[in-house]
Amino acid sequence: AQKVTQAQTEISVVEKEDVTLDCVYETRDTTYYLFWYKQPPSGELVFLIRRNSFDEQNEISGRYSWNFQKSTSSFNFTITASQVVDSAVYFCALCGGGSNYKLTFGKGTLLTVNP
């Protein structure tokens, strides 16, 4: 069975602070994919990033960066210089499987960025 744990249920920061959202996963598969999605207050989910299990390079996109570490089964997401518009629920997800892929979402982290 696979599992995604986002231990931080809610995080509150002040604008311009850096914030890291944690994601820890469990899987027995050697091939798997990790995702982050953003759900702003408007409700729709927005795809942010996908990583496969063979690519441990960290990625940076503007103020967003992702740290993938297989040794600790973590795929953490950092927002640098947070802004009010970053306020949202963020979901980490895992897709793994051999002949039968399964997609599992974490329970999400509510990030509130206060002005």
Added chain:
Amino acid sequence: NAGVTQTPKFQVLKTGQSMTLQCAQDMNHNSMYWYRQDPGMGLRLIYYSASEGTTDKGEVPNGYNVSRLNKREFSLRLESAAPSQTSVYFCASSATQGLWQPQHFGDGTRLSIL
């Protein structure tokens, strides 16, 4: 700019009533998905359609049926609604097959069953 469109956005049903949630995408995507989102539970996959003419069960398919009407449309039906099906339902699509593909989501349907 529509992307994935879900109708209705809100619905209240009585226990035992039936209902079809509609989903259409205009991105020429091959695969489509239905999820439910419950408080503190994240998203759970109900059904998906890898391509036109195929459907497969996800994690929580009981109590639901789906129809991939054509490449654009994927509907979700509740035959006899139960209070446990009160949830926010999301439809999504991806350009190519595979649960590992990035997905584009609709705005959701808030369904309450009394």
